[in-house]
Every structure is written in structure tokens, then in C-alpha cells.
Amino acid sequence: MNRIETDVIIIGGGATGAGTARDLSMRGVRCVLIEKNDIASGTTGRNHGLLHSGARYAVKDHESAHECMRENKTLRKIAWHCIEDTGGLFVTLPEDDPGYHRLLLEGCRYAGIPAKEISIRKALQLEPNLNPGILSAMTVPDGTIDPFRLTASNMLDAKERGAIILTHTRVSAILKEGSKVSGVSCITKNGDAIEVMAPVIINAAGVWGQEVCAMAEIKLPMFPSKGSMLIIDYRINGVVVNRCRPPADGDIIVPGDTVSLIGTTSKEIPYDKIDDYTIDDDEIDILLSDGEKLIPNVKNTRALRAYCGVRPLVAVSGEAEGRNISRGIVLIDHKNRDGLDGFITISGGKLMTYRLMAEKTADLACKKLGVKKKCKTHKVPLPGSESRFSSGRTVKRFSGIPDSVVGSTFYRHGQRLRNIMTGEKKNYRLICECEMVTEGEIEYAIKKLDVKDLVDLRRRTRIGMGPCQGELCAYRGAGLFHEYGAATPEGSVELLHDFLEERWKGIRPVLWGDGLRESEFTYWIYQGLFGLSHVNNKKKKKG
Amino acid sequence: MIKLENISFDHCIKCTVCTIYCPVAQATHLFPGPKQSGPDAERLRIKNPELVDASLKYCTNCKRCEIACPSDVKIAEIIQNAKWKYVKVHWFRPRDFFMSRTDLVGGLATIFSGLTNFIINLKVMKVLMHLFLNIPYSRKFPAYQRGTFTGLYKKKFMQSQKVYEKRAVFYHGCFVNYNNHSLGEDLIKVMNALGYGVDLVDEKCCGVPLIANGYIEKAKKNAQYNIDSLGKTGDAVIVSTSSSCSFALMHEYPSFLELDNSSYIDRLDYITKFIYDEFTAGNIPQMKAVGIRAAYHSPCHLERMGGVIYTLGVLKMVPGLDLVVLNSECCGIAGTYGFKKENYEISQGVGQNLFRLIEKAEPEFVVTDCETCTMQIEMNTKYKVLHPVTLIAMALEEKNKGKK
Numbered sequence: 001m002n003r004i005e006t007d008v009i010i011i012g013g014g015a016t017g018a019g020t021a022r023d024l025s026m027r028g029v030r031c032v033l034i035e036k037n038d039i040a041s042g043t044t045g046r047n048h049g050l051l052h053s054g055a056r057y058a059v060k061d062h063e064s065a066h067e068c069m070r071e072n073k074t075l076r077k078i079a080w081h082c083i084e085d086t087g088g089l090f091v092t093l094p095e096d097d098p099g100y101h102r103l104l105l106e107g108c109r110y111a112g113i114p115a116k117e118i119s120i121r122k123a124l125q126l127e128p129n130l131n132p133g134i135l136s137a138m139t140v141p142d143g144t145i146d147p148f149r150l151t152a153s154n155m156l157d158a159k160e161r162g163a164i165i166l167t168h169t170r171v172s173a174i175l176k177e178g179s180k181v182s183g184v185s186c187i188t189k190n191g192d193a194i195e196v197m198a199p200v201i202i203n204a205a206g207v208w209g210q211e212v213c214a215m216a217e218i219k220l221p222m223f224p225s226k227g228s229m230l231i232i233d234y235r236i237n238g239v240v241v242n243r244c245r246p247p248a249d250g251d252i253i254v255p256g257d258t259v260s261l262i263g264t265t266s267k268e269i270p271y272d273k274i275d276d277y278t279i280d281d282d283e284i285d286i287l288l289s290d291g292e293k294l295i296p297n298v299k300n301t302r303a304l305r306a307y308c309g310v311r312p313l314v315a316v317s318g319e320a321e322g323r324n325i326s327r328g329i330v331l332i333d334h335k336n337r338d339g340l341d342g343f344i345t346i347s348g349g350k351l352m353t354y355r356l357m358a359e360k361t362a363d364l365a366c367k368k369l370g371v372k373k374k375c376k377t378h379k380v381p382l383p384g385s386e387s388r389f390s391s392g393r394t395v396k397r398f399s400g401i402p403d404s405v406v407g408s409t410f411y412r413h414g415q416r417l418r419n420i421m422t423g424e425k426k427n428y429r430l431i432c433e434c435e436m437v438t439e440g441e442i443e444y445a446i447k448k449l450d451v452k453d454l455v456d457l458r459r460r461t462r463i464g465m466g467p468c469q470g471e472l473c474a475y476r477g478a479g480l481f482h483e484y485g486a487a488t489p490e491g492s493v494e495l496l497h498d499f500l501e502e503r504w505k506g507i508r509p510v511l512w513g514d515g516l517r518e519s520e521f522t523y524w525i526y527q528g529l530f531g532l533s534h535v536n537n538k539k540k541k542k543g
Numbered sequence: 544m545i546k547l548e549n550i551s552f553d554h555c556i557k558c559t560v561c562t563i564y565c566p567v568a569q570a571t572h573l574f575p576g577p578k579q580s581g582p583d584a585e586r587l588r589i590k591n592p593e594l595v596d597a598s599l600k601y602c603t604n605c606k607r608c609e610i611a612c613p614s615d616v617k618i619a620e621i622i623q624n625a626k627w628k629y630v631k632v633h634w635f636r637p638r639d640f641f642m643s644r645t646d647l648v649g650g651l652a653t654i655f656s657g658l659t660n661f662i663i664n665l666k667v668m669k670v671l672m673h674l675f676l677n678i679p680y681s682r683k684f685p686a687y688q689r690g691t692f693t694g695l696y697k698k699k700f701m702q703s704q705k706v707y708e709k710r711a712v713f714y715h716g717c718f719v720n721y722n723n724h725s726l727g728e729d730l731i732k733v734m735n736a737l738g739y740g741v742d743l744v745d746e747k748c749c750g751v752p753l754i755a756n757g758y759i760e761k762a763k764k765n766a767q768y769n770i771d772s773l774g775k776t777g778d779a780v781i782v783s784t785s786s787s788c789s790f791a792l793m794h795e796y797p798s799f800l801e802l803d804n805s806s807y808i809d810r811l812d813y814i815t816k817f818i819y820d821e822f823t824a825g826n827i828p829q830m831k832a833v834g835i836r837a838a839y840h841s842p843c844h845l846e847r848m849g850g851v852i853y854t855l856g857v858l859k860m861v862p863g864l865d866l867v868v869l870n871s872e873c874c875g876i877a878g879t880y881g882f883k884k885e886n887y888e889i890s891q892g893v894g895q896n897l898f899r900l901i902e903k904a905e906p907e908f909v910v911t912d913c914e915t916c917t918m919q920i921e922m923n924t925k926y927k928v929l930h931p932v933t934l935i936a937m938a939l940e941e942k943n944k945g946k947k
Contacts, residue, residue, distance in 0.1 A: 233553050234586040258586045302553050402575070404587050407594040430575075433583050434557070466586070468557040517614070518556045 002194040004164065006030045008365050009184055009198045011171055011212050012205035013037075014044035015147060015351055018154035019358030019377070020202060020365075025161035026380065027366060027373035032196050033155070033163060034186055036170040036208075038456040040151040043206050044351060045459060046309025048229050048263035049256045050240060051075065051083055051143035052352045055090060055115055056247060058107030059100075064328060065111035068352050072141060074378045075355070081384040081414025082149040086255055088142025088240035089123055090115070091134040093293055096245045101136045104244060108140065115140045127239040129295050142240040144256050147351055148459040149412060152449055153382040159450075160383065167450050169194065174201065174216045174343075181216070181342040189452070200365050203345040206312035207274055213345065218338045220314065220345060224274050227264040228283040228308040230510065233467050236260045236297045243294060249283075250290030257411070257462065258435065259304065262291035269310070279306045279509045302514045304467060305506030312347050329357050333364060342368060384414030401427055408436035412461065413444075420444045431480065432473035434466020439480060446484045454478060454499035469503045471522040475530070497535045500526060552582035552621055554614040561608035561618055566873035567601050570892035574601035577608035580625075581618040588629055595629035601889065602626070603877030604755060605843035620799055627757045636756075638676040642879045643756035646748040649721030652687040660686045679887035683922045685722045685914075692720045692727045696743055700731055707740030710779040714769075714811075716788040717748050718914035729936035730784055730814065736828035736939050737821050742779065745772050749788040752879050754799065766796050766804075774806030781811040784932055786845035786912040787878065789813040793848065813845070815854040815912070815931055822860055830938035832863025837929070838906040839868050840897060840920065842913035846871060854912055854931050861938050867904040872897040876919035891923070898923045910934060 008024055010017045013035025021033045035041075054068030076083055092101050101117075108115035116139050123137035124130055159165055168189040175183045175195075183197035203212045213220040235255045243251035249265045265283045284306055291298040314330045330348035334340045346361045359375045366373065381387075389410075401421065410417045421427055426439035445451045445460040454477050457463055463477055464470035478496035481487040487495055500522075507519055526532045555578070562568050562576030574580070580599055587594040599622055608618040641648050652659040662668055663684050673680040692715055711734055719727040731741045746769055750762035769792065773781055783789040792811055796804045812820075821827075839858065841851040851871075858866055875893030880886050901909055901924050909920050909928045917928040 234550075235589050255590075258590050297550075300550060300553075402596045402598060404584055404594040404596050407591065408587065411591075430579075433579055434586070436587065466583075467553075467555065471557055472559070514554050514556065514614075521556050521558060 002192070004032055004194065004196045006032045006164070006196060006198045007369060008032075008200045008202060009034065009196050010202045010204055011184070012042075012203070012208070013039040013151070013155070013165070013167060014042055014204065014206055015040065015151050015154070015354035016044075016206070016346055016349070016357045016361070017202075017204035018151045018158065019354045020204060020346070020361050021158035021163045021165070022154045022161070023358045023362035023375055023377050024365065025158045025163045026376050027362065027371055029362075029366065029369065029371055031158075031163050032198070033158070033165050034169050034171055034184070034196070035165075035167045038167050038452070038459060039155055039165075039450065040148045040459055041455075042208065043309045043312055044147045044151055044354075046307060047147065047227070047351055048252065048254045048261045049144050049147055050252070050254050050263075051145040052350065053088060053115075053140040053142045054111055054113050054352075055088070055104065055108050055140040055142070056242065058111050058113060058115075059103050059246070061328075062107070062111050064350075065107065065113060067356060068350070069111060069113045069141075071352050071356055072143075075145065075352075076143070078355075078378065078381045079145075079150055079153065079385050080381075080388060081411075082146045082153065082382070084144045086143050086239050087126070088140045088242060089127060089130070090138045090140060090242045090244040091123065091130065091294070092136045092244040093131070094133055094135060096135075096243065098135055100246065101138070101244050105138060113140060127237055127241060129237055129297050130241065131294055131296055136244070138244070140242075142242070144240065144254055145351070146257065149384075150351075150354075150382075152460055153384050156383045156449065165450055166194070167456070168452050171212065171215065174212075176216070176340070179339055179341055181340065200342045200344065200368050202361055202365060203343065204361070206347060207310045209312065209345055209347050210271065216334070216340060216343055218334060218340065218343070220332070222271060222347075223313040224269050224271055225311045225313055226267045226269045226308050227311060228267075228279045228287065228306060229261050229263040230284065230287045230291070230306050231304040231506075232260040232262065232298065233302040233304050234258060234260070236295050236301055241294050243290075250287045253291055253294055253298075258466065262287045262298070274310045277308055277505070279308050281509070284509055302467065303510040304469065304515065305503075306509040307506050312349075314347050329353060329360065331357070331360050331364065384416045386415050389415065405430065405436045405438060409438070409441055413441075419448070431476045432461070432463040432466065434468055434473075435462040437461045437463045437473070442477060442480050443484055446481065446486050451486070453495045454481070455502050458499070464499065464503060468518060469507055469522070470500060471518065471525060474499050474503075475526075493532075493535050497532060500532070549617065549621065549624070551615065551617045552585045555582035555612075555616045556614055557583075558613065560611045560613065564607045564611040566605060566607065566875065566893045567603055567889060570875075571601065571889045573889075574598050577602070577618045577622065581608070581621040582616055585621050585625065588625055592629050595625060597630070599626045599630060601886070603873070603875075603880045603890075603893075605873050605877055606847040607843055607873060610847055617798070623754065623799065627759055632757055638678060638883070639756040639879075640758075642882060643752040643758055643761075644748070645717040645752055646720075649687065649717050650691070653689065653691055653721050656687040656689045673884065677884040678882055679884045682882055682887065683918070685718075685918050687721055688724050692724050693743055695724055696727070696731075700741070704731070704735075704740040704742065707735065707738060709739045711739040711741055712744055712773065712776045712779050712781045713741045714746055714749075714773070714781060714783040714788060714792065715743065716783060716785040716914075718785060723914070726784055726930050726933060729930070729933045730782075732936045732939060733818070733932055734782075737818070737826055739780070742776075744776060749785075749791040750795070750800070751787050751791050754791075754795065755878050755880065759800070763800050763802065766791075766800050766802050770796065770802060770804050770806065773811070776807070776810075778810065780817065781807055782814045782817050783811070784814050784912075784930060785914055786813060786842050786848070786850065787915075789850075790844040790848050813848065813850050813853070813912075815857045816850055818932075818935070819853040819856045822857065827860070828939060830862055830935070833861060833934065833938050834863045835908060835934075835937075836865040836906050837867070837908045837910045837934070838901055838904040838926075839866055840874065840901070840909060840911040840916060841869075841871050842911055842916045843873050843877075845912050850912075858910065858931055858934065861934055863938075864934065866910075867906060869897065869900045869904065872900065874916045874919040876915045878915050881915075881919060890919075894919055894923060901926065
């Protein structure tokens with residue numbers, strides 16, 4: 001059995017977990033991060049990737065709104081390569097209450113969010129694809145943020161500062177010595193057992209935190225609320241478009257990288273369904289019909305996939321609806337609550353406030369360890385964002401490689417582009433043609449970014465996230481896993497199979513029109529040409 | 544953010560058939576193919592206009608990708624649009640300027656045609672053009688004729704056309720006007736034999752070379768001029784002997800240039816479609832056996848229009864014609880594309896397959912509908928190239944001689 005001695009154990013590899021690992025490593029505290037799946041595979045990676053201005057909360061929850069705005073400014077400084085400054089609009093539709101507009105403006109002013117009323121003509125100039133029938137419009141400093149990149153670069157920074165990251169490793173027990181925690185035992189993907197010993201354990205498992213607490217014999221009831229989103233084939237809008245009304249289903253369209261997302265629904269689900277990720281037809285109907293009201297083009301465009309995330313809201317009191325519960329940060333020192341020393345739970349909050357949550361958690365952990373160093377995460381930029389470059393200038397330096405490839409890689413990795421782009425031939429070989437992922441980028445991800453399978457690779461590079469959903473890149477990607485020594489030949493076929501299954505899950509709820517034709521073609525390639533279902537049958541026999 | 548209108552790229556299912564059929568992608572690795580340059584890259588260009596690839600310039604706009612596409616994606620149109628919308632081009636491009644103004648250059652050249660043809664074929668001149676205008680040294684130029692076809696028509700044909708009751712307007716295009724009067728004469732002969740009198744109207748260059756060189760506004764002006772001019776011709780039929788001109792008049796105007804050409808669209812046909820309809824309706828003039836073995840090459844734009852079948856239908860009705868239908872290949876010249884130094888090698892590379900097929904067929908003549916295909920084939924093979932109309936005129940000529 002492997003045994004690791006460290007200062008802090010972090011359970012959960014979402015944005016908060018990764019942020020905490022980075023924060024602690026920057027203060028010189030040794031830490032081990034344990035994630036049962038892949039980084040950002042839970043709620044972190046299952047939202048609409050909005051860089052909130054906070055305006056959405058400005059009417060009801062001033063504190064959240066203010067927090068959002070402050071973190072918004074910070075993230076623009078430390079993580080510019082994960083962020084696109086698209087700007088945001090709040091527009092009132094004819095059927096909405098026109099009074100809410102004024103209410104929102106006031107709320108924004110109170111929370112310190114620079115919202116500005118603009119004319120409808122100006123709004124249509126800013127976003128020409130907008131419904132021309134809107135009644136009023138205002139701009140807010142919204143943007144987009146890529147949760148995968150954000151988490152990955154937090155993780156990369158922590159690793160470069162000495163933290164240990166264990167992905168695809170599941171915590172099986174929390175070890176205690178009297179009223180103090182002493183470590184955890186966990187099991188890797190291959191079934192190897194590892195014991196990690198530390199005086200402080202941070203539970204950053206989000207909605208799965210209830211299970212982690214249960215292992216420590218603590219009751220912490222979660223309030224799972226599901227939010228579903230729809231991905232549109234390409235950017236139908238360049239600016240984040242919010243609907244100016246009290247928070248409800250289908251009130252935002254976010255342009256994220258090459259696609260647009262329509263979000264979100266809110267649905268209460270029982271705790272045992274949090275790993276199901278099923279999307280109901282009525283949710284898709286709502287998203288499509290409400291999305292169309294904001295941007296009419298939605299009805300002519302292919303829906304790529306639908307997905308959902310589960311909000312990690314802690315049910316502190318007995319409130320009735322998921323949307324009304326505060327999304328504020330919940331930091332629990334279980335020494336005070338349950339008498340278990342060294343155990344900390346961080347939950348609630350939003351992707352936007354991950355850094356603040358990490359800071360608060362790290363502060364508490366450091367207090368327990370007696371470390372006196374201050375947090376610096378709001379000052380030091382993340383790897384990739386070290387110094388600011390304009391895309392145009394960077395792209396020009398790599399003459400020979402197509403601008404679209406360099407530009408896309410730069411967009412994804414910021415300054416770390418230097419580690420990827422060289423004159424070598426592999427940078428000319430495109431693996432994913434929809435999202436311009438080269439062999440060089442995949443090699444970098446496999447070797448440097450803790451990629452274990454194709455699904456992980458997708459989170460680091462966007463492979464298979466374009467309109468063909470892995471049709472042409474999945475088998476090439478699987479082959480590269482073998483080439484770079486990350487899988488056996490048989491293993492890479494299994495990776496391919498699992499990846500296609502994962503893609504299929506998201507495609508199935510939106511299976512009509514061009515998406516259906518695409519799936520038929522994909523099926524024809526993988527089943528008709530490659531006979532991939534044999535792998536599945538073999539697996540079943542083994543199982 | 545731009546207003547999104549042409550969103551046919553959304554239908555692409557990434558089958559990559561277009562790239563298989565792309566003649567440029569086969570000839571050079573510098574062009575990643577229509578799928579990647581068109582529907583794939585369009586998503587990126589919508590995200591960020593800076594993500595535009597310089598390789599777009601290698602597209603010849605042959606439109607074979609659009610023929611191949613099972614999802615009806617307007618691939619070539621997307622590429623053409625992107626080429627001129629996103630790539631910044633220098634305003635001072637003397638070569639492209641003169642090359643795209645076929646009517647301006649043609650009008651000047653025909654005044655002193657003998658001198659022009661002499662100078663343009665001087666070795667010194669060719670070296671100078673190679674060095675300063677980036678026009679490849681080994682490229683042969685079409686010879687200019689003395690005077691214009693419109694002038695010839697006024698002198699020689701205008702009177703004789705008045706006896707016919709049925710009227711046809713002939714959109715002659717620049718090539719007939721400045722370089723190949725005899726094709727125009729052949730057309731008048733054939734139309735007369737079918738019982739039509741031929742009229743000419745004021746016209747400007749159809750705009751194909753302008754579009755290919757990025758002068759979209761000028762192309763729109765020309766197109767509007769032609770639309771106005773052709774729209775005023777009552778209910779006369781309109782024919783053209785150039786496959787690319789007819790393609791522009793019929794399809795590029797409404798879709799790429801976004802102009803309304805409904806005033807004449809129902810009356811306009813590429814010439815072989817018109818002849819085919821007349822032939823099948825029973826209006827077949829007497830023809831005698833021509834006794835020729837010819838190889839037929841189908842031009843890309845005619846294929847895109849779905850017009851090849853009519854040309855073949857007409858040719859099959861020419862008696863005594865031993866016709867070899869060549870496998871459909873692009874000749875590589877693509878209008879002004881093959882006249883540019885940076886494209887010359889690709890252009891020649893694309894055509895290699897076709898030239899080989901022609902040599903193998905061992906014909907006496909090559910037949911094709913397109914004027915620039917004619918230049919390319921005549922430069923690269925030893926055969927003379929005829930227009931289908933010329934072939935029919937030859938068959939008619941035999942008859943006249945017989946009578947005498």
C-alpha cells in the first residue's frame with residue numbers, strides 16, 4: 001500500500017478544490033487533492049460558463065451580487081486566458097414586467113455593478129441577432145469563463161508548486177484518531193489502495209459532500225437542484241444576452257468559445273438521483289422556446305447537446321425552491337459544529353466566487369496548522385495568464401501554422417502556447433477539425449495536464465466538442481493515447497468506446513434534424529465500419 | 544458580432560466528401576480543403592474574425608465541393624465570402640485590377656490587337672511581367688482580335704437578323720467580344736438555323752473575375768447594369784455561350800451578390816440547354832455528318848449548374864461525331880487563378896489528370912463549354928479546343944456546302 005504524508009487533504013477536484021490546492025501551495029503548505037473522477041467533471045464543468053457581473057442577483061441578493069462583481073474584476077486580472085470579455089445585455093421582452101428594468105438598475109447601482117441603460121437601436125448594433133421587438137436594454141460587465149481551463153490551470157499551478165493531484169481516485173474511508181482526523185484511504189482507478197495522512201481534511205466535494213461527511217459520520221443534508229442547459233452549434237450571439245425579469249427558466253444565452261449556450265432550468269431532485277444527469281423533454285422545450293424569444297435564430301440552428309449540473313446548495317433552513325435559496329458561500333468548521341477537529345467543509349457559492357471560497361478555506365486550514373502566510377491568489381496570475389498578449393500579435397509569430405490553429409490554441413492555453421507550438425510536424429496535424437486541436441496540443445495535455453482518458457482530454461482541449469461530437473476526432477485521439485504511452489492498444493479502444501458513450505448521452509435529448517443525421521453518420525462509421533460494439537460485448541462478458 | 548444570415552454551414556455533417564472532390568486539395572497540401580476552410584472554419588470566424596486562414600486564397604471557386612455536398616451547404620460561397628470579408632487585402636494590386644477588368648483591358652487591346660498580341664508574347668515582356676506583375680513566364684495568353692464582336696455584329700449581321708420573327712438576346716460576354724469573334728458568328732448561324740433572330744444589348748462583364756479578385760462592389764455594379772439591361776428585353780429568350788457567365792447571371796447574382804434577377808431568370812439559358820430544348824421539341828435543323836472524333840471536357844461551373852447533361856444531349860444529336868466523354872476533372876485554370884504566379888504550379892498540377900485523359904483519348908479535337916478551360920487545354924495539350932456551338936455550326940456548314 002502506498003502511503004503519502006502531507007499537511008492538507010482536499011477532497012474534490014472542482015474549481016473550489018483546485019483553487020484551494022493552489023492557494024495552499026502558494027502559502028507553502030503541502031497538500032494532496034483527491035478527485036474520484038476528473039477535474040471539473042462535476043458541477044464546475046456543468047454550468048453555462050458565465051463570468052457573472054452579479055446583475056442577476058442584484059435585486060434580491062446584494063451580497064452575492066457584490067461578491068460576483070469583485071471576483072469578476074479579480075478573475076479578469078489573474079485568468080484572462082480563461083475569460084472572454086464579451087459584455088452582457090439585459091433585455092426586456094414585450095411579455096415581461098417593464099418595471100423590473102428600473103429595479104435592476106437600482107440594484108446594480110447599490111451593489112456597485114456598472115450597469116448602463118442603452119437605446120434599443122444601440123443594443124441591436126451591439127448584438128444584431130437579438131430579437132428586434134425588445135422594449136428596453138442595459139449593458140452589464142458580463143463575460144464568459146471556461147470552467148475546465150480555469151480549473152486545469154489552478155491545478156497546473158498547484159502542481160508546479162509541489163501539490164500532488166490524484167484524479168480518478170475515490171476516497172473510501174476517513175481515518176480518525178479520537179476526535180481528530182488523521183487521513184484518508186482511497187482507491188485508484190486500477191484498484192490500488194493509497195493511504196494519505198494529514199491533520200487537516202477539506203471537503204470540497206460540492207453536492208457529493210454529503211457522502212464525504214457521511215464517511216466521517218457527520219450529517220450534512222444537501223439540497224440538490226438540477227439545472228439543464230442546451231448547446232447550440234455555433235455562436236448565435238457575440239454578447240451575453242440576459243432576460244430582464246426575476247430569475248426564471250431559460251433566461252440567458254451565453255456565447256462560450258465556438259458555441260452558444262441556452263440556460264438554465266431549475267428543478268429539485270432527490271439526493272440519490274444526483275449522478276443520473278437525465279434531461280427531461282419539458283426542460284428542452286422551455287429552453288428552446290424561451291431562447292428563441294431572445295434570439296430568433298435559435299429555431300433555425302442545430303442543437304448540439306443538452307446537459308445538466310447539480311447545484312451544491314446546503315439546505316440550511318427549509319426553503320421551498322432551488323432558485324430562492326441563497327447561493328452564498330458555506331464554510332463549516334466541523335470542530336465547532338460536530339466536534340471533529342481538522343475537518344472542514346466548503347460548499348454553496350458559485351463558480352464565480354471559487355477563488356474567494358478557496359481563500360476562506362485556506363485561511364481556516366492555515367489557522368489550524370499555525371501557518372501565518374497571507375493569501376496571494378488574487379494578485380498572482382494563473383499559468384497561461386502570466387503576461388498579457390494580444391491574440392493577433394501572437395498568431396503572427398507562428399507563421400506556417402494556420403492562423404486558425406494558432407489562434408484556437410492560444411485561446412485555450414494562453415501563454416502556455418509556448419509549450420505546445422513548435423515547428424515540429426505534429427503541430428500541423430489536426431486531430432479535431434471542428435475545434436482545431438492538433439496532435440501537439442494533445443501530447444501536451446496527456447503529459448502535463450493529468451489526462452487519463454478521452455473524456456478528460458475533451459475538458460482540456462475541446463476535442464469532440466464541435467458539431468460532429470467526436471465523429472472524426474475520437475478514433476484519432478484514442479490512437480494518440482497509445483502513441484504517447486498513456487494506454488495499451490486494447491485500452492485505447494475502450495477509451496474510444498467510453499468517450500462515444502459519453503458524447504451520446506448529451507446528444508440523445510436533442511436528437512432531431514441535422515443532429516440526427518450527424519449521429520446516423522457517426523453510427524455508420526463506428527458501428528458499420530469499425531464494429532465498435534464488439535468491445536462492448538467483450539466488456540460485458542468480462543464483467 | 545455580425546448579423547448571421549447565410550447559415551447553411553450548420554447543415555454540414557462532416558462527411559468530408561467535398562474535400563475528396565476538391566481538385567486543389569488533391570494538388571497541394573497548402574489548401575486544407577473545402578470542409579475545413581468552409582463550414583469548419585466559419586464557426587471559428589464567427590467567434591473571432593482574426594482566426595481566418597491565409598490558405599483561403601488557394602480556393603479556385605470551382606464549386607465542385609458544392610456539387611459533392613449531400614447536405615446542400617454552400618461551401619464555395621462561404622469560402623468566397625470569408626476570403627473577402629475577413630482577409631485584409633492591399634488596395635493597390637495593379638495585376639488583379641487589370642486582370643479582373645476584362646472588358647476594360649479587352650476594349651483597349653482590341654484597338655491595336657496586332658501590336659498587343661506581338662508585345663504580350665515578347666520574351667522581354669514576359670520576363671518583365673513575371674518579375675513585376677507576378678504573371679508566370681510560361682503562361683500563354685489568349686490572342687486579341689481586331690475590333691469587337693459588337694462592332695462586327697453591327698456591320699455584318701444586324702440587317703440580316705431582322706427577317707426572323709422569333710427573337711433571342713445573345714449575352715456574348717468578354718471572351719467572344721474581344722478574343723473569339725468566330726464563336727459569336729457560329730452562334731448566330733445556329734440560332735438562325737433554329738429560326739431565331741439574334742439581338743445584342745448593352746452589357747458589362749458578368750462579374751466573375753471581379754468576384755474572384757475581391758472587387759465585390761464593382762461586381763455588384765456590373766451585375767445591376769446587366770440586370771437592368773437584360774430585364775428590358777421583353778419576352779425574348781436570352782442565351783450565353785459562356786458557362787461561367789451564365790452561372791453568374793443565373794445563380795451568383797441572387798445568392799452571392801444578393802441582387803434580384805427575377806426580371807429575366809426564367810428566360811435565360813446556357814446555350815446548350817436552349818438548343819437541347821429546341822431539338823427535343825422537334826426543331827432540328829438539317830445537319831450532315833461531321834466525321835470528327837472529339838473528347839468532351841465538362842467545365843466546373845457548368846457542372847454546378849447541372850448543365851453538362853444538356854451539352855452531352857446536344858452533342859449526341861450531332862451526326863457523325865465520335866464523342867469521348869472524359870472523366871470529370873478540373874482543368875485548373877479557374878479564370879484568372881491560373882494567370883497568377885503564386886497559383887501557377889497548383890493550377891498546372893490540378894490540370895495534370897485532365898491532360899493525361901485527353902492524351903489517352905486520342906481525339907482530333909477537344910470540346911468544352913468554357914473559355915478559360917479552352918486556354919488551359921490548348922496550352923497544355925496539342926489539341927485545338929472547340930465550343931459545342933462551333934461543332935453544330937460545322938455540321939450546318941456541311942449542309943450549306945452540299946446545297947451549293
